[in-house]
Amino acid sequence: MKKFIIILVVLGVIGIVGFRLVSNKKHIDSRNQIKDTSGMRVAVNVATATNRVNEKNINLVGTVRANQVIEIKSEVSGKVTGLYFELGDYVT
DSSP states (O other), X not given: OHHHHHHHHHHHHHHHHHHHHHHHHHHHHXXXXXXXXXXXXXXXXXXXXXXXXXXXXXXXXXXXXXXXXXXXXOSSOOOOOOOOSOTTOOOO
């Protein structure tokens, strides 16, 4: 008789959990339905597009990591005493 009561209680708990899961699934599915808003009117504001420079500055603290690392090694040992070109110049 004791085993019968334990089995009955376990089956009752499984039934309650199963019922709760099914009701939650139906509730979630009803909330995820796509609503037809094609006939709905929406108030909007319209502004004319203009060219301007955005002068806002943002100061942030962070760490910068490179996407690629390139090792540059010279063919001849020596010391660089000067660079005789400007940034963006074509060199060979």
